[in-house]
Amino acid sequence: MAYITYRGSNASLMLHGIRFPAKVPVLVESESVIKHFREHPDFDIKEEKVIPLEDLTLVQLKDKAKAAGIKGFSNMNTQDLITALRGGGKLTDNTPPAGDSAKPEGADGKDADSSGPQTT
Structure with missing residues (x-):
């Protein structure tokens, strides 16, 4: 390198x-x-x-993201690219991914953390 x-x-x-x-x-x-x-x-x-990634230009970050196989890199801003290149989780808009709810639900649609009787 x-x-x-x-x-x-x-x-x-x-x-x-x-x-x-x-x-x-x-x-x-x-x-x-x-x-x-x-x-x-x-x-x-x-x-x-x-x-450091922070010293790279937006174009350079996009080139690195493309080489790393990061999907959707062309629509990302500088901070989102840095987060994605470092393998971090959330992007700066703090929007959960589609289909990801704040609380996990059980098979019956109820909160999975409820203290009700356990079903088998």
Whole structure:
């Protein structure tokens, strides 16, 4: 894993299926791709630098979410993407998922936590 920075003056560049905004480090995990960039004079490679998710742009977060296979990432905001990338549960709108009720119900439709007689 290495962070690769495009030193050029273009707004962004796409190589090996990876978007490189100018002067912004991008995490690249494939050693074979990193090898290609070592030979390219327009790129700096830093193998030790760790960039917190909060320091990444929305586009970079969406790229990471896509690579991680997170569904619905294109409609997420920055904080939702960070939460999803970290594997956190709830998104910022605090809306429970569809079909998820606040209190679990038993087979009879009653509150599963009720102290009534146990049914078999």
